[in-house]
Amino acid sequence: xxxxxxxxLTINGQRQSITATEDTPLLWVLREQLKLxxxxxxxxxxxxxxxxxxxxxxxxxxCLSTLKDVAGKSVTTIEGxxxxxxxxxxxxxxxxxVPQCGYCQSGQIMRAAGLLKETPRPTREQIVEYxxxxxxxxxxxxxxxxAIERAAKELV
Amino acid sequence: xxxxxxxxxxxxMVGAAGFTFGVAVGxxxxxxxxxxxxxxSVKLNNWVTVFADGTVAIKxxxxxxxxxxxxxxxxxxxxxxxxxxxxxxxxxxxxGDKIYGNPGRGFHQYTAGSxxxxxxxxxxxxxxxxxxxxxxxxxAQRWGVPLAELSTQPGVVLHQQxxxxxxxxxxxxxxxxxxxxxxxxxxxVATAEFRLxxxxxxxxxxxxxxxxxxxxxxxxxxxxxxxxxILREPVEGAGIAKVDDAAARAxxxxxxxxxxxxGVGVLAENPWAAFQGRKALKVTWGNKxxxxxxxxxxxxxxxxxxxKDPAHPVIDWEKxxxxxxxxxxxxxxVEAEYRSDYAYHAQMEPLNSVAAVSxxxxxxxxxxxxxxxxxxxTVAAQALGIPESKVKFNHHLLGGGFGRRGNRDADFxxxxxxLSKASGKPVKVMWTREDDIHSGRFRPLYVNRLRAGLDASxxxxxxxxxxxxxxxxxxxxxxxxxxxxxxxxxxxxxxGVGSYEIADRASEGVLVHTGMRTNPLRGIGFTAxxxxxxxxxxxxxxxxxxxxxxxxxxMLKNDARGRHVIEETARMAEWQRKRPGHGLGIAYVNYSxxxxxxxxxxTVDKANGxxxxxxxxxxxxxxxxxxxxxxxxxxxxxxxxxxxxxxxERISIANGAVEQSNFFDYHVPRMRDxxxxxIKLVQTKNHPTGAGQMAVPLVPSAISNAVFQLTGVRLRQxxxxxxxxxxxxxxxxxxxx
Numbered sequence: 105x106x107x108x109x110x111x112x113l114t115i116n117g118q119r120q121s122i123t124a125t126e127d128t129p130l131l132w133v134l135r136e137q138l139k140l141x142x143x144x145x146x147x148x149x150x151x152x153x154x155x156x157x158x159x160x161x162x163x164x165x166x167c168l169s170t171l172k173d174v175a176g177k178s179v180t181t182i183e184g185x186x187x188x189x190x191x192x193x194x195x196x197x198x199x200x201x202v203p204q205c206g207y208c209q210s211g212q213i214m215r216a217a218g219l220l221k222e223t224p225r226p227t228r229e230q231i232v233e234y235x236x237x238x239x240x241x242x243x244x245x246x247x248x249x250x251a252i253e254r255a256a257k258e259l260v
Numbered sequence: 261x262x263x264x265x266x267x268x269x270x271x272x273m274v275g276a277a278g279f280t281f282g283v284a285v286g287x288x289x290x291x292x293x294x295x296x297x298x299x300x301s302v303k304l305n306n307w308v309t310v311f312a313d314g315t316v317a318i319k320x321x322x323x324x325x326x327x328x329x330x331x332x333x334x335x336x337x338x339x340x341x342x343x344x345x346x347x348x349x350x351x352x353x354x355x356g357d358k359i360y361g362n363p364g365r366g367f368h369q370y371t372a373g374s375x376x377x378x379x380x381x382x383x384x385x386x387x388x389x390x391x392x393x394x395x396x397x398x399x400a401q402r403w404g405v406p407l408a409e410l411s412t413q414p415g416v417v418l419h420q421q422x423x424x425x426x427x428x429x430x431x432x433x434x435x436x437x438x439x440x441x442x443x444x445x446x447x448x449v450a451t452a453e454f455r456l457x458x459x460x461x462x463x464x465x466x467x468x469x470x471x472x473x474x475x476x477x478x479x480x481x482x483x484x485x486x487x488x489x490i491l492r493e494p495v496e497g498a499g500i501a502k503v504d505d506a507a508a509r510a511x512x513x514x515x516x517x518x519x520x521x522x523g524v525g526v527l528a529e530n531p532w533a534a535f536q537g538r539k540a541l542k543v544t545w546g547n548k549x550x551x552x553x554x555x556x557x558x559x560x561x562x563x564x565x566x567x568k569d570p571a572h573p574v575i576d577w578e579k580x581x582x583x584x585x586x587x588x589x590x591x592x593x594v595e596a597e598y599r600s601d602y603a604y605h606a607q608m609e610p611l612n613s614v615a616a617v618s619x620x621x622x623x624x625x626x627x628x629x630x631x632x633x634x635x636x637x638t639v640a641a642q643a644l645g646i647p648e649s650k651v652k653f654n655h656h657l658l659g660g661g662f663g664r665r666g667n668r669d670a671d672f673x674x675x676x677x678x679l680s681k682a683s684g685k686p687v688k689v690m691w692t693r694e695d696d697i698h699s700g701r702f703r704p705l706y707v708n709r710l711r712a713g714l715d716a717s718x719x720x721x722x723x724x725x726x727x728x729x730x731x732x733x734x735x736x737x738x739x740x741x742x743x744x745x746x747x748x749x750x751x752x753x754x755x756g757v758g759s760y761e762i763a764d765r766a767s768e769g770v771l772v773h774t775g776m777r778t779n780p781l782r783g784i785g786f787t788a789x790x791x792x793x794x795x796x797x798x799x800x801x802x803x804x805x806x807x808x809x810x811x812x813x814x815m816l817k818n819d820a821r822g823r824h825v826i827e828e829t830a831r832m833a834e835w836q837r838k839r840p841g842h843g844l845g846i847a848y849v850n851y852s853x854x855x856x857x858x859x860x861x862x863t864v865d866k867a868n869g870x871x872x873x874x875x876x877x878x879x880x881x882x883x884x885x886x887x888x889x890x891x892x893x894x895x896x897x898x899x900x901x902x903x904x905x906x907x908x909e910r911i912s913i914a915n916g917a918v919e920q921s922n923f924f925d926y927h928v929p930r931m932r933d934x935x936x937x938x939i940k941l942v943q944t945k946n947h948p949t950g951a952g953q954m955a956v957p958l959v960p961s962a963i964s965n966a967v968f969q970l971t972g973v974r975l976r977q978x979x980x981x982x983x984x985x986x987x988x989x990x991x992x993x994x995x996x997x
Binding site for chain 1: 531660
């Protein structure tokens with residue numbers, strides 16, 4: 105049986121002490137304990153990307169990261185991506201009118217932010233390859249692509 | 261500037277059904293803006309409140325599930341009342357069919373069928389015009405001038421002769437509201453000049469969707485709340501024989517285990533414990549399920565036999581002339597069978613709800629995103645045996661709907677109500693993705709059989725379409741099923757010939773009680789019936805030796821809008837230009853008045869049968885487009901949804917149970933699957949019709965027709981899985997590398 109542990113994480117720049125069973129996915133710690141509900145539950149098995157956050161600066165699926173795995177590490181969620189939605193991706197998401205239902209979009213933006221960190225001027229093909237782990241059931245993919253290209257121009 | 265109300269065109273009428281005007285009769289009600297700045301405001305009708313600071317609050321009655329009506333509906337009101345859009349604030353309407361029901365859906369507060377803008381359009385224009393009239397009338401009385409001398413600019417009433425002005429906010433501070441609503445006939449759509457309608461604006465819901473702040477019901481937390489998960493019966497109606505919950509109760513954080521009618525609930529301190537506890541349940545299910553022995557393959561065999569049996573009882577859908585006689589005497593007869601598998605909604609937000617039943621069990625508060633607020637309230641009231649007035653319903657934006665969240669039994673709302681009642685605490689029940697699939701409610705399984713005669717010149721002489729599928733409405737909405745007397749449009753829409761001129765025709769349906777769970781799914785019956793129709797039309801064109809575009813155009817002599825969307829799509833796609841190694845295919849549908857055509861550009865990997873769609877051109881005419889960019893966005897969305905149904909999405913049934921579990925075996929389109937989309941919106945001065953799903957049914961048929969152009973092989977079953985395509989190619993003697 106999973107042990108209850110208490111550990112410290114840095115979440116959006118703030119150190120937080122968390123107590124939960126060690127196998128609890130980071131997703132549920134963020135959503136239900138810390139009330140950071142911008143990170144979404146979509147599939148629970150790392151297939152849709154709705155729960156994407158940055159762990160030590162790299163995009164991961166928080167439904168697959170257990171509390172034990174992330175102990176002592178630094179997590180950034182959509183709420184911590186920027187102050188006042190100022191990240192060029194967030195601005196581009198508005199400019200391109202990307203979201204429909206919007207449920208997957210936190211995860212899309214966090215994944216796209218990971219892409220632009222690694223590849224500041226991605227080609228269309230690089231965007232498509234990098235973003236394909238994330239599902240948008242409203243099919244906003246064309247606008248996501250345009251928004252990433254727009255943000256990439258802003259960032260350079 | 262909007263001119264004075266033209267009484268010739270804007271006549272006063274009496275008595276619009278079901279609507280009251282001027283709830284705040286007499287002196288304006290003082291409403292609280294916020295505690296710092298109390299502003300007086302006046303509620304002009306059930307839709308509009310004008311505040312003294314100029315803010316105009318407009319109610320939006322529909323569910324917002326991504327389709328954009330949260331922005332579009334208030335835009336209609338604002339246009340007619342000549343509001344300053346920058347001062348408009350949109351509030352969710354209260355629950356209630358009588359005031360906020362969709363006039364186009366029998367005054368039911370139910371967001372579905374791409375019927376929101378089209379259904380509310382006339383009434384919202386009238387309410388907006390009424391508000392403007394009352395504001396102008398108040399200004400006229402204050403100034404002592406005839407109303408006819410007044411006009412408006414956005415947010416302002418003007419008296420041009422004297423140069424006087426009053427803002428709507430200023431008028432709100434003294435406005436008197438008439439006891440009876442002035443009944444005003446608005447300018448007909450064909451001649452109306454709109455100021456806001458037809459212009460692009462940012463959607464009002466987008467800011468909260470790029471910073472994570474939008475609160476879906478799955479995000480709700482209320483004090484003292486616990487979590488619920490439910491292990492559901494594998495087949496509808498199986499029931500519970502035996503529960504061994506010892507291991508579940510031993511999971512740390514599990515509070516209780518509660519047997520329900522169709523499953524076993526686990527209550528826990530946190531979601532993870534609830535899910536782990538549920539996993540540890542050992543349940544022996546009953547054997548009462550009507551669908552226990554059902555399978556996809558068995559269903560196909562049964563449906564196919566019914567489709568072929570001339571003596572089988574049918575529901576007549578559309579019958580003109582003598583289809584059978586004309587087919588039998590035709591020079592050439594073409595006949596084909598088409599199949600469509602079950603398909604799943606896959607809305608990104610798994611089903612969920614939050615409920616807090618009062619300690620006495622005599623009231624409940626619910627937080628949920630639903631397609632019908634009034635259904636949700638009725639379900640909760642009936643479950644608890646309390647009046648509907650004791651149900652407080654907080655409606656949230658939906659993380660996708662696609663038809664899954666409008667069923668009459670509101671299964672996902674009931675969950676939290678029952679578990680809250682059982683525990684005496686507020687409960688959030690979340691379905692896992694596996695729950696959402698295993699207990700999905702699917703687009704039914706279809707066998708469509710079509711038969712037609714062609715004369716020597718290649719004209720269609722007689723046409724017959726029989727669709728056989730699971731019942732939908734009888735299962736998901738028995739109330740509506742009764743209202744429509746068994747004519748199940750969710751299952752059967754799209755089996756008629758639509759705009760095509762074929763004098764002698766018959767379309768009919770056979771609905772089968774299979775025991776499977778079904779629901780409307782984006783594109784409803786059109787997704788299967790139009791697939792069959794549009795591939796069959798292509799087969800007829802091929803037999804007649806006529807180009808598929810020309811063949812369709814000549815059957816649309818009296819539908820200029822239909823011809824135009826086809827011609828425009830063919831022009832964009834350069835239909836006549838051959839591309840080596842690529843195939844083009846066309847599809848067209850008149851979907852509830854929206855005219856739409858699409859052309860797919862495909863290649864096929866002959867080694868594995870995988871189809872790749874490179875381009876998709878589409879032209880849509882939905883009359884007046886209230887929010888043009890959103891019509892484009894919805895069409896992009898529909899094409900991607902149709903692509904999934906066409907190529908990869910498949911639910912299969914064995915022993916009555918769903919075989920798929922999650923996105924690793926129920927695949928949906930990802931970014932790498934999406935073609936270049938080229939969409940043209942044709943704006944015409946017709947009453948607006950639907951935009952939220954119209955392109956979905958085009959995609960499977962356009963792809964199948966494109967594969968035929970490329971390979972000469974007809975694909976008559978969707979999804980056109982790579983393995984199926986490879987088999988079809990091999991069967992046709994095409995060499996596979």
